[in-house]
Amino acid sequence: MTASIQGVSKIYGMLLRLFPRDFQNEFKQEMVDVFTANLAEAEKTSTTLVVRACFFELCDLPVNLLVEHLSVLRKGNIMETFSYEFSRSRAVLMAALGMMVGWVLINVEGQYIHTLAQILPYWALDLVQTIVFTVPVVLCGMMLGIVAGVGRRAFLRIGLWAAAGGVLGHLVTFPIRMVNTAILARAATYSQWEYELVGLLTLLAVLCTYGFFNGAGLGFAFGGWKGCKKFALIGLIANAVGILAGYFIASSVSSRVYLYLGLQPSYITWSIMGALAGGVLGWFLGKEKQPKVDPVMQTGNV
Amino acid sequence: MEPSKLKDISPLSETTLYILVSLAYGPLHGYAIAKEVQALSKNRVILSVSTLYTTLKRLLEDGWIERVGEDPEPDEAGRPRKVYRLTERGEFIIGVEKKRLQALLALVRTRTVREEK
Numbered sequence: 056m057t058a059s060i061q062g063v064s065k066i067y068g069m070l071l072r073l074f075p076r077d078f079q080n081e082f083k084q085e086m087v088d089v090f091t092a093n094l095a096e097a098e099k100t101s102t103t104l105v106v107r108a109c110f111f112e113l114c115d116l117p118v119n120l121l122v123e124h125l126s127v128l129r130k131g132n133i134m135e136t137f138s139y140e141f142s143r144s145r146a147v148l149m150a151a152l153g154m155m156v157g158w159v160l161i162n163v164e165g166q167y168i169h170t171l172a173q174i175l176p177y178w179a180l181d182l183v184q185t186i187v188f189t190v191p192v193v194l195c196g197m198m199l200g201i202v203a204g205v206g207r208r209a210f211l212r213i214g215l216w217a218a219a220g221g222v223l224g225h226l227v228t229f230p231i232r233m234v235n236t237a238i239l240a241r242a243a244t245y246s247q248w249e250y251e252l253v254g255l256l257t258l259l260a261v262l263c264t265y266g267f268f269n270g271a272g273l274g275f276a277f278g279g280w281k282g283c284k285k286f287a288l289i290g291l292i293a294n295a296v297g298i299l300a301g302y303f304i305a306s307s308v309s310s311r312v313y314l315y316l317g318l319q320p321s322y323i324t325w326s327i328m329g330a331l332a333g334g335v336l337g338w339f340l341g342k343e344k345q346p347k348v349d350p351v352m353q354t355g356n357v
Numbered sequence: 358m359e360p361s362k363l364k365d366i367s368p369l370s371e372t373t374l375y376i377l378v379s380l381a382y383g384p385l386h387g388y389a390i391a392k393e394v395q396a397l398s399k400n401r402v403i404l405s406v407s408t409l410y411t412t413l414k415r416l417l418e419d420g421w422i423e424r425v426g427e428d429p430e431p432d433e434a435g436r437p438r439k440v441y442r443l444t445e446r447g448e449f450i451i452g453v454e455k456k457r458l459q460a461l462l463a464l465v466r467t468r469t470v471r472e473e474k
Contacts, residue, residue, distance in 0.1 A: 089409070089410075
């Protein structure tokens with residue numbers, strides 16, 4: 056066996072690290088051995104055959120990688136539920152932080168959307184929007200995952216289901232957003248308070264629907280169908296409360312910032328609304344720590 | 358096996374069927390399975406290593422094949438090679454697939470004969 060074949064086999068071995076860990080543990084060495092044997096046999100005939108064997112292997116690898124990773128996800132990791140328990144204070148804090156960062160990112164993206172619109176085609180822009188709008192729920196899910204102390208693999212499941220909820224929410228709210236755009240186009244015909252009311256109601260409708268689907272996605276990740284129903288409702292309430300309370304708090308804060316700095320940064324509004332929505336979500340999901348009961352005191356056997 | 362479960366597994370993919378049939382002659386190690394499949398299919402089906410092992414993994418999980426120790430003859434690097442064998446369940450699956458293919462063939466033959474007439 057030549058040194059070049061040994062080198063190629065080593066590279067192949069490195070590529071096999073892309074397979075799930077369990078698969079690697081079970082088959083990696085065997086696969087490298089068979090691959091090396093294939094190359095050694097091809098080398099006896101011609102160098103072209105060696106190149107062909109490598110190419111053939113490379114072409115087949117991505118599909119099999121995908122199949123194997125999907126099978127890992129299918130095999131319980133994605134559907135499997137686990138018992139979760141959030142301490143209320145930590146859940147509030149972490150969910151609020153996740154949501155806040157996510158919503159600020161949406162706001163930042165919103166400021167560059169016109170620039171992006173000049174560069175990207177419409178479908179790509181919509182895709183970017185869809186992805187960005189999944190960020191708050193994904194971050195919130197990750198934070199809740201940290202609070203619940205879930206395993207490393209569970210984060211993938213949480214991320215995927217939360218993103219699925221986010222995408223679904225974005226798609227479902229499409230008609231509401233279209234109506235809102237149509238209303239805003241006739242902004243000149245409204246008085247200031249009518250304009251603000253319409254804006255708030257649309258925002259409420261969009262974000263409550265979002266909250267519902269985002270919550271459903273998170274719930275599915277954390278507790279299967281049962282969690283899905285529970286989290287969906289909590290998500291809706293959290294967003295409704297977060298928006299209403301956040302909107303009024305943020306208006307007051309923004310006007311004060313404007314007074315002092317001469318700026319009215321919209322990310323303040325969004326971060327307050329996000330933090331409140333996340334906080335409410337965390338509050339509903341978390342549990343108060345039960346005081347430790349002394350078994351001796353409980354039974355009265357002093 | 359329940360008929361509903363049989364519906365889920367049949368028809369088998371060509372790769373799966375060839376691997377099962379290659380093991381029907383006796384236990385083989387991975388490299389030998391690949392070569393046997395190539396020979397059985399007259400060089401039509403050439404398995405990549407990743408396809409071979411992802412399929413073997415699935416067959417092992419389904420209990421259609423099993424590992425039976427190591428080949429006494431080591432590979433070129435001197436490492437022992439793991440040997441795979443068809444299980445009773447695997448043999449049963451081949452039987453089911455054989456019946457399905459025979460029925461299909463009979464149907465095609467009947468149809469062709471009618472059309473010829």
